[in-house]
Amino acid sequence: MTEAGYNFAYLDEATKRMIRRAVLKAVAVPGHQIPFGAREMPLPYGWGTGGIQVTASILGPQDVLKVIDQGADDTTNAVSIRRFFTRVAGIATTETTGDATIIQTRHRIPEKPLTENQILVYQVPQPEPLFKLEPRRAETRRLHALADYGLMHVRLYEDIARLGHIAKAYDYPVMVNERYLMSPSPIPAFDNPKMHQMAALQLFGAGREKRIYAVPPYTPVRSLDFEDHPFRPIRAPHACAICGSTTSYLDELVTDDAGGRAFICSDTDYCQERQEAPKAAAE
Amino acid sequence: MLLEAKKLHLKFGAIAALDDVALDVTAGEVVAIVGESGSGKTTLLRVLAGQMAPDAGAVHYLGRDVLGMTEAEHRRLIRSDWGFVHQNPRDGLRMGVSAGGNVGERLMALGARHYGNIRDEAQAWLQRVEIDSARIDDLPRHFSGGMQQRLQIARTLVTRPKLVFMDEPTGGLDVSVQARLLDLIRALVRELGLSVLIVTHDIAAARLLADRILVMRRGQVVEQGLTDRVLDDPQHPYTQLLVSSVLAA
Amino acid sequence: MSILLRTEGLGKTFTLHLQGGARIPVLAGVDLAVRAGECVALSGPSGAGKSTLMRCLYGNYGAGAGRIMLAHRGAELELVSAPPREVIEARRQSIGYVSQFLRVIPRVGTRDIVAEPMVARGMTRSDALSRASALLDHLNLPERLHDLPPATFSGGEQQRVNLARGFGPGYPVLLLDEPTASLDAANRAIVIGLIHEAKQAGTAIIGIFHDAEVREAVADRVFTVEPMQDAA
Numbered sequence: 186m187t188e189a190g191y192n193f194a195y196l197d198e199a200t201k202r203m204i205r206r207a208v209l210k211a212v213a214v215p216g217h218q219i220p221f222g223a224r225e226m227p228l229p230y231g232w233g234t235g236g237i238q239v240t241a242s243i244l245g246p247q248d249v250l251k252v253i254d255q256g257a258d259d260t261t262n263a264v265s266i267r268r269f270f271t272r273v274a275g276i277a278t279t280e281t282t283g284d285a286t287i288i289q290t291r292h293r294i295p296e297k298p299l300t301e302n303q304i305l306v307y308q309v310p311q312p313e314p315l316f317k318l319e320p321r322r323a324e325t326r327r328l329h330a331l332a333d334y335g336l337m338h339v340r341l342y343e344d345i346a347r348l349g350h351i352a353k354a355y356d357y358p359v360m361v362n363e364r365y366l367m368s369p370s371p372i373p374a375f376d377n378p379k380m381h382q383m384a385a386l387q388l389f390g391a392g393r394e395k396r397i398y399a400v401p402p403y404t405p406v407r408s409l410d411f412e413d414h415p416f417r418p419i420r421a422p423h424a425c426a427i428c429g430s431t432t433s434y435l436d437e438l439v440t441d442d443a444g445g446r447a448f449i450c451s452d453t454d455y456c457q458e459r460q461e462a463p464k465a466a467a468e
Numbered sequence: 469m470l471l472e473a474k475k476l477h478l479k480f481g482a483i484a485a486l487d488d489v490a491l492d493v494t495a496g497e498v499v500a501i502v503g504e505s506g507s508g509k510t511t512l513l514r515v516l517a518g519q520m521a522p523d524a525g526a527v528h529y530l531g532r533d534v535l536g537m538t539e540a541e542h543r544r545l546i547r548s549d550w551g552f553v554h555q556n557p558r559d560g561l562r563m564g565v566s567a568g569g570n571v572g573e574r575l576m577a578l579g580a581r582h583y584g585n586i587r588d589e590a591q592a593w594l595q596r597v598e599i600d601s602a603r604i605d606d607l608p609r610h611f612s613g614g615m616q617q618r619l620q621i622a623r624t625l626v627t628r629p630k631l632v633f634m635d636e637p638t639g640g641l642d643v644s645v646q647a648r649l650l651d652l653i654r655a656l657v658r659e660l661g662l663s664v665l666i667v668t669h670d671i672a673a674a675r676l677l678a679d680r681i682l683v684m685r686r687g688q689v690v691e692q693g694l695t696d697r698v699l700d701d702p703q704h705p706y707t708q709l710l711v712s713s714v715l716a717a
Numbered sequence: 718m719s720i721l722l723r724t725e726g727l728g729k730t731f732t733l734h735l736q737g738g739a740r741i742p743v744l745a746g747v748d749l750a751v752r753a754g755e756c757v758a759l760s761g762p763s764g765a766g767k768s769t770l771m772r773c774l775y776g777n778y779g780a781g782a783g784r785i786m787l788a789h790r791g792a793e794l795e796l797v798s799a800p801p802r803e804v805i806e807a808r809r810q811s812i813g814y815v816s817q818f819l820r821v822i823p824r825v826g827t828r829d830i831v832a833e834p835m836v837a838r839g840m841t842r843s844d845a846l847s848r849a850s851a852l853l854d855h856l857n858l859p860e861r862l863h864d865l866p867p868a869t870f871s872g873g874e875q876q877r878v879n880l881a882r883g884f885g886p887g888y889p890v891l892l893l894d895e896p897t898a899s900l901d902a903a904n905r906a907i908v909i910g911l912i913h914e915a916k917q918a919g920t921a922i923i924g925i926f927h928d929a930e931v932r933e934a935v936a937d938r939v940f941t942v943e944p945m946q947d948a949a
Contacts, residue, residue, distance in 0.1 A: 331540055333547070335577025339562070339569045342576065345583055346566055346605050411583040494802060647823040654822070676822065680801045694776060694801040701778040705734035712735060 204242035211399035216361025234392025236308035251285035256451035296455040299385035309391040314368040428459035476525035487687035500678035551624035557616035568604040614645035721921035723750035728782030758936035815883035852881040893924035
């Protein structure tokens, strides 16, 4: 029993076993959504209950956990979830990407490339990539079963016809292992290429919708596009105001009420590491 | 032999919707099924298209058992070899997707990945069905009924299906609009060598479009044969009644 | 010359179910043969069954008895029992019919209507359109009408469209039902000319010619259709 009187990582062992089975199935069929019996968690739907349940099920006493929210370790949500696991599992936590074994994330992939020893757990609001185009669940299940994805291409076609370009800036649909259409969760489209052939295991948990899916290590992940309108990752054309990076994804901050803005790295740990690098080199 | 159906039976409670119906369609043929309401013609079309299961009987497409197909096989067939034109265009179109998107969808579902080419093909088809190609980005909900129906036809024919099922394609349209649509269907059938199975209560439309005609009444095929022969020299009492009832303009 | 169309014991009886099943026998035991290059005129009083016989020959009416043998694709096709597909094919290739009435297809121009059967028979579209224009000119149909749909044409104009459509493809067998009914003397002469040309090309023609002058000019022999007594 931990400090708070809960089983290790909050969930009972039978639940963890059930979720692990779902995770195994998900890994066996990359990109395919597996239903699971989501439990009541001590925070509401929409706050990461799916991600937390996946993390809780795979967590072991030796794991080192990092939690980020929109790339930052220090937002309220990231702090809450990290503290939650400290209390119910007593595991070590970190803000340094390279030191973590499990990284739970809301809507970003860390800039630093992950390794085979790491697992990335995504929080997913809506696991069904076709939801806005086809609200009927029974129908989307058939479409996935038949790999009948013309509908999504129609959506992209419509964007180009109306706007001249594909308008999805986040949650940009991908084909996993050239078989299943998957929602990568609302990460910026900029992050999509990182998913392709990633060395780490990627797990996706949707608590409200009760679905788990996965991308095993070294799996092809391709963002949908047209031959004459190829996918291009987009970031603000600036350098980070703090560390000077011109390749990381930037947050735009309003600094005053006179229209002043600054662009800084969304990934706080990455920015920190870059800031410390010249000091380390100098030492 | 493209489509062959034998000994079809279907009852809705005590009512025989299909009573020992047989039918066949060869490549390049247009077959009309005519009858009044309740004749079973629409039920027959649905059974042939695999949308409804009969109580008994068999349907074969190019030798393949249509009724015994898995859903996956059936859907693949519907998307590639077959086309279905619904009476109400709203049932056959995506109302929230542009005209171009509607026409391009089947192409994209079959793997087309070049936006420019898809758009060009959609534009060509809109022209073919006499829709101003400047409306390619407009939504069908802003089209007239006749235009929606023509768009549905374009959407269905874009993948050159071998067999097209049409369920009262001119139902509900104004007369002048019907004439235009029938002429369009006629021209496309000739041009593309389509095989068509068309259900209609409009005998004049059947005469214009069909090589062969089946007359249905209360679930039975009472007469069938060469269209002009059945309409000009009807043998069955019901056919004689039907033909004599049609008002000449 | 070879026989291109012949009948054996052809019979046709109409059963009018809407009139209590009244049976009207019109044809019985008709034996007719027409050779290539020959023109046979059907004669007989009005209502005797001449048109009925023509329509049976074309498959438009279903003969109740007997056989119709048509020379088609180097063999003989029996039309009464032939499935619809084969009748359609025979009409496309080997037998044409010029009726008195033109069934109008909305929106299709005259030249296209005339060209259609020629294209169906294998001619290229441009050749068919040229020949259509030439025939329409020959039949004195004003140029300005060539692209209009014939729905609003006069009877005589519609008949000329029918004639162009019938004579265009060069069918080996041609059925002409009152081909000059609505035409003036000048155009009648033109039709006589077309029939002579067709005969010289080896066409077998069966015609109903109400006009004695035309009949005498083109018919090689006359086949009389006797009216039958009404069955009780």
